[in-house]
Amino acid sequence: MERFSENAIRVLEARYLLRDSEGALIETPEEMFHRVADAVALAEQSFADAKTAERYAEEFFDLLSKREFLPNSPTLMNAGTPLGQLSACFVLPVEDSMPEIFESLKLMALIQQAGGGTGFSFSRLRPRGDLVKKTGGQASGPISFMRIFDCATENIRQGGKRRGANMGVLRIDHPDVRDFIGAKLDGVSFQNFNLSVGITDAFMQATQKNEPFAFVHPGSGQATETIPAGELLQSIAEAAWKTGDPGMIFMDAINRENPTPQLGAIEATNPCGEVPLLPYEACNLGSINVSRMVRKDATGYFIDWKKLSDTTRLSLRFLDNVIEVCRWPDSRIAEMVRGNRKVGLGVMGFAELLILLEIPYGSDQSVRLAEELMQYIAAEALAASQQLAEERGVFPNWEKSIYAAKGIRLRNATRTSIAPTGTIGIIAGTSAGIEPLFALAYRREHVLGEQTLVEVNPLFLRYAEQYGLQSQKLKDDLQCLGSLSKLTGVPAEVKALFRTALEIAPEDHLRIQAAFQKHVDNAVSKTVNLPESASVETIAEIYRRAWEMGLKGVTVYRYGSKGQQVLYLGTGE
Numbered sequence: 407m408e409r410f411s412e413n414a415i416r417v418l419e420a421r422y423l424l425r426d427s428e429g430a431l432i433e434t435p436e437e438m439f440h441r442v443a444d445a446v447a448l449a450e451q452s453f454a455d456a457k458t459a460e461r462y463a464e465e466f467f468d469l470l471s472k473r474e475f476l477p478n479s480p481t482l483m484n485a486g487t488p489l490g491q492l493s494a495c496f497v498l499p500v501e502d503s504m505p506e507i508f509e510s511l512k513l514m515a516l517i518q519q520a521g522g523g524t525g526f527s528f529s530r531l532r533p534r535g536d537l538v539k540k541t542g543g544q545a546s547g548p549i550s551f552m553r554i555f556d557c558a559t560e561n562i563r564q565g566g567k568r569r570g571a572n573m574g575v576l577r578i579d580h581p582d583v584r585d586f587i588g589a590k591l592d593g594v595s596f597q598n599f600n601l602s603v604g605i606t607d608a609f610m611q612a613t614q615k616n617e618p619f620a621f622v623h624p625g626s627g628q629a630t631e632t633i634p635a636g637e638l639l640q641s642i643a644e645a646a647w648k649t650g651d652p653g654m655i656f657m658d659a660i661n662r663e664n665p666t667p668q669l670g671a672i673e674a675t676n677p678c679g680e681v682p683l684l685p686y687e688a689c690n691l692g693s694i695n696v697s698r699m700v701r702k703d704a705t706g707y708f709i710d711w712k713k714l715s716d717t718t719r720l721s722l723r724f725l726d727n728v729i730e731v732c733r734w735p736d737s738r739i740a741e742m743v744r745g746n747r748k749v750g751l752g753v754m755g756f757a758e759l760l761i762l763l764e765i766p767y768g769s770d771q772s773v774r775l776a777e778e779l780m781q782y783i784a785a786e787a788l789a790a791s792q793q794l795a796e797e798r799g800v801f802p803n804w805e806k807s808i809y810a811a812k813g814i815r816l817r818n819a820t821r822t823s824i825a826p827t828g829t830i831g832i833i834a835g836t837s838a839g840i841e842p843l844f845a846l847a848y849r850r851e852h853v854l855g856e857q858t859l860v861e862v863n864p865l866f867l868r869y870a871e872q873y874g875l876q877s878q879k880l881k882d883d884l885q886c887l888g889s890l891s892k893l894t895g896v897p898a899e900v901k902a903l904f905r906t907a908l909e910i911a912p913e914d915h916l917r918i919q920a921a922f923q924k925h926v927d928n929a930v931s932k933t934v935n936l937p938e939s940a941s942v943e944t945i946a947e948i949y950r951r952a953w954e955m956g957l958k959g960v961t962v963y964r965y966g967s968k969g970q971q972v973l974y975l976g977t978g979e
């Protein structure tokens with residue numbers, strides 16, 4: 407089996423490979439891939455025979471061990487173990503009553519213990535200061551209840567394997583939204599939450615026309631106050647400028663593509679935003695390493711479309727099998743997941759693929775390729791889901807879905823999603839999700855708290871060697887600055903090819919996100935990274951453009967704006 411990078415081995419040993427009761431490692435990476443492949447292939451036995459299961463166990467092992475596709479972390483960690491909870495993404499309801507709020511809190515604890523991330527809409531909670539009939543007292547409001555969830559997550563810590571992650575959503579027309587927008591400004595609150603304001607088309611239109619916008623009581627539906635829409639948008643941009651939070655999710659764009667509107671409107675997403683889900687739904691993700699979907703001839707690299715087709719179809723089957731063998735912490739979740747059978751197949755290594763093909767990230771050509779690639783994967787995933795519907799039946803809620811009217815028989819209500827691949831990207835040894843390279847040399851705030859200096863990006867080193875660019879001075883300078891842009895003696899086309907996240911224009915980040923979103927039926931996890939010098943107005947403009955482009959959400963991060971960030975450019979020394 408191909409070797410792993412040093413970082414991959416550290417991550418695998420720390421969190422993925424099984425240990426005995428004394429804490430000693432009892433599994434190699436190869437054995438881990440066998441454990442996962444065997445457990446997931448077992449699902450074949452429900453539809454075919456043991457022989458088919460054996461055949462797929464081999465095919466899945468091949469797929470995983472070549473790191474052409476990896477499922478989300480909980481599947482790698484828990485498949486074939488007594489825990490057996492394999493999904494990364496959940497959404498739980500938060501209804502406006504004490505028993506229901508604490509019921510969700512309990513479920514959150516069980517999900518996070520098993521490595522899943524949870525999303526919540528707090529929009530149904532009555533605003534702060536509202537009357538509580540039973541006691542005659544005053545309601546404490548959504549932000550106050552969110553603190554309880556945050557604190558619980560802090561205390562669960564998922565057995566040291568995976569930090570708990572939450573998404574908190576509050577609609578833009580909730581009377582407490584200003585408190586929500588500023589909830590992380592103190593730099594200490596809600597460290598276990600990503601926050602997203604649930605934005606409506608009506609709100610964005612009001613900002614365009616500079617009109618007043620009304621807050622609405624979630625219980626009575628009555629307007630409580632009006633304020634200028636532009637002012638609200640500005641306050642979101644200011645908070646995001648200062649701390650990176652909140653992000654935005656575009657509720658109407660999401661619900662226009664809700665595959666099962668008869669089952670209810672979608673109000674929240676999972677923690678990183680790539681999967682909009684109904685309450686009690688969960689979704690398991692997996693990502694194709696597109697940097698491995700290439701061949702090389704005398705003229706250079708090109709995409710191997712046949713290999714991409716085979717990989718997509720096998721990966722989708724893998725993800726459908728995961729639903730079959732997964733154990734859920736609650737019967738309501740099991741019922742919802744088995745009813746819609748949502749999966750999220752996406753890509754990682756997109757930036758690496760572009761470099762292999764010598765296409766600069768953010769160029770027109772890269773945007774066209776993004777679209778072509780995702781259109782192809784989406785079509786193959788759809789075909790695979792249709793084939794599975796023939797073999798195994800349509801998803802049980804199919805009659806109530808948009809696909810029934812179209813006469814498209816499918817096994818899965820959604821097939822595609824672009825995940826961040828924060829950890830599986832490290833295991834696969836490629837660039838994360840569809841993000842550009844963050845830096846050519848960076849320090850990573852390690853998952854376990856230590857910092858590692860990743861030397862110079864190995865892809866760049868390979869390229870530099872090929873083009874006779876390597877020198878100790880170049881390496882030293884790169885280690886310090888993290889990018890090529892300020893270095894002399896490097897050809898402009900090489901600088902363009904290795905442009906890093908902070909050097910790519912916000913509009914180009916958005917164009918890549920939009921190109922993928924066009925063919926993704928869930929959503930796309932993508933951060934518009936900005937240099938420290940970016941202005942509040944730039945952020946407000948990104949919001950407007952993201953909405954105009956029809957994105958389902960948008961996240962910005964200005965370098966240095968969090969007290970502690972995951973990646974730092976170079977050593978700065």
Ligand code: UDP
Pocket residue numbers: 477478479480494495496521522523524568569570571676677678679680691825826827828829830831
């Ligand atoms: N997630 C989580 N905790 C984490 C990282 C991720 O619960 O520390 C969940 C979350 O729902 C996120 C999803 O896993 O949206 C996918 O994240 P990513 O692709 O980075 O996970 P990986 O599979 O690479 O670990």
